[in-house]
Amino acid sequence: MELFHYHYWTPFLEETEKWYEALGFSVVLRMGKKDGVFQTFNPPMKWEEFRxxxxxFRIIEMRRGRVNVTFGFGKRPIFDHLGILVSEDEYKKICERAKNIGWTVDGNNRRTFIHTPYQMKVELQLRHDVVGDGDIRIMKMNIILPTEEAVHTMKSVLEGLQEIEYMLGEKTGLKQVYIKDTEYLDVKDTNGVVVISEPVVSIQEITYDMRPMIKEFMVQNWGDDLMVSQGHKHHLSELAGFVAMTEDSIIGIVTYNKENDRCEIVSLDSIKERKGIGTMLLQCVEGKMQEIGCYEMWLITSNDNTHAMHFYQKRGYHMHALHRGAIHEARKIKPTIPLVTKEGIQIESEIEFRKRL
Known part of the structure; x- marks a missing residue:
């Protein structure tokens, strides 16, 4: 099963179309009644020609990748239904469960609608040509239902569909849609639906050919690629590690230095915080070390970096030692290390963290 679609009625047709167009969606169908006759007003026709x-309008259909959004005219924004791509077996089981509790199942060659008692429908789609290709897809929807019983019943009918998160509220509605996309977004459409998108992230082990790109990333984010820990000088672009990438862009890097049976996390950097990128990168290093029988992880952070301290402690690292004045010595190797933070905290000591895998 795969969530692929949502539909609502709205008085803001042109505004909604332009909003989704700005997100990269394309119109594939505009159908409406003019002079009592249903007609199409598909691109390349523009709104200026029929506004x-x-x-x-009965339906305007827009697509991007494996995401299909439709909307038609209504006096106020109302969520109508969500759509699920299903196999023949999934189709039969869902329809059977719906019929067993008295829900109406209305099907034809194009699609099947399950009418729930909660002022929303569920569309089952066997035809996979209703979506495009690629990685862009719906990851999750937040659906509002009026009662706990409604949530339980929907879950039982749509058993196995993990991508819907149910919330309680006075009226049934679509609150949020999470889309796997090419960039990070958190925006509200013209009908009050929050669309949150996150890029398709791939984790790759650093190769020799990546070094110029990694050095450029380090210079942009750190000022240069030189880092000092425990008096040792590291050029980050020359170390082993992993990169997190979206298409051709780096959004995160972890570098490490393995010596004997110990592995130091030398740097961990993520452009987007609270997206799980740093955690994924750290886990890649830990996993690789476990594979080769290296079980002692350690790292150094400065006394001002409370964010890093919280991050590592949440992931099983413990504070092992405080090296007072170590950063004064590090400045002899790297004079550009600041003396104080913007908040006025003196940067003077290294804090060592360790973790046994």
Whole structure:
């Protein structure tokens, strides 16, 4: 099963179309009634050509990758239904469960609708040509339902569909849609639906050919690629590690230095915080060390970096030692290390963290 679609009625048709167009969606269908007859107003036709002709739009369909959004005219924004791509076996089981509790199942060659008692429908789609190709897809929807019983019943009918998160509220509605996309977004459409997108992230082990790109990343984010820990000088672009990438862009890097049976996390950097990127990168290093029989992880952070301290402690690292004045010595190797933070905290000591895998 795969969530692929949502539909609502709205008085803001042109605004909604332009909003999704700005997110990279393309119109594949505009169908409406003009002079009592259903007609299509598909691209390359523009709104200027029919805006003032009193077209009553039944459906405007837009697609991007494996995401399909439709909307038609309504007096106020109302969520109508969500759509699920299913196999023949999944289709039969869902329809059977719905019929067993008295829900109406209305199907034809194009699609099947399950009518729930919660002022929303569920579309089951066997035809996979209703979506495009690629990695862009719906990861999760937050659906509002009126009661705990409604949530339990929906979960039982759509058993196995993990991508819906249910919330309680006075009225049924679509609150949030999470899309796997090419960039990070957290925006609200013209009908009040919050669309949150996150890029397709791939984790790759650093190769020799990546070094120029990694050095450029380090210079942009750290000022240079030189780091000092425990009096040792490291050029980050020359170390082993992993990169997190979206298409051709680096959004995170971890570098490490293994000596004997110990592995130091030399640097860990993520452009986007609270997206799980740093955790994934750290886990890649830990996993690799376990594979080769290296079980002692350690790292150094400065006394001002409370964010890093919280991050590592949450992931099983413990504070092992305080090296007072170590950063004064590090400045002899790297004079550009600041003396104080913007908040006025003196940067003078190294804090060592360790973790046994």
């Amino acid at each position: 003032d002709t009193n077209v009553m």
